[in-house]
Amino acid sequence: MPFIECSSPPIKMGNPRIDAASQGKLLPTIIDELARDEPNGLWMEYPTSSTNLDAGYSQITYAELANAANGVANCITSALGRDNTGESLAWLAPNSPLCSITLIAAMKAGFKVCKS
Numbered sequence: 001m002p003f004i005e006c007s008s009p010p011i012k013m014g015n016p017r018i019d020a021a022s023q024g025k026l027l028p029t030i031i032d033e034l035a036r037d038e039p040n041g042l043w044m045e046y047p048t049s050s051t052n053l054d055a056g057y058s059q060i061t062y063a064e065l066a067n068a069a070n071g072v073a074n075c076i077t078s079a080l081g082r083d084n085t086g087e088s089l090a091w092l093a094p095n096s097p098l099c100s101i102t103l104i105a106a107m108k109a110g111f112k113v114c115k116s
Contacts, residue, residue, distance in 0.1 A: 028069065028108050035066035044097055060097055065104075072105035082110050 025033075034041060043065045049055035060068075076089070089111040091102050106112070 026107065028104050031062065031066050031069065031104060034062040039063035046097060065101065068101045069104040069108060072102055073108035076105055076109040076111070080109075088112055
């Protein structure tokens with residue numbers, strides 16, 4: 001299956017620094033650049049407990065995100081090989097930071113992800 005060209009304009013994220021830096025770049029590239037330039041920058045903050053918001057929050061930095069995505073991409077590549085045809089990779093899991101990490105990792109491994 002050939003890759004589909006996207007002709008729509010880039011989505012603005014509301015952060016001028018990221019918007020300017022991300023023009024024409026793929027998401028994994030943007031994340032790697034943010035991890036290099038701002039390793040301690042906050043990517044995500046999420047509840048530690050799914051049932052008790054008073055239990056506190058965990059944080060993930062750009063460096064941690066890039067490291068996790070690289071690790072998962074290596075696992076995907078080791079288990080399935082590298083795919084540059086855009087073959088789909090299904091991800092069935094509860095909503096968590098792992099969903100985004102796996103999506104980015106699949107992109108790095110050459111897959112597209114069907115998230116459900």
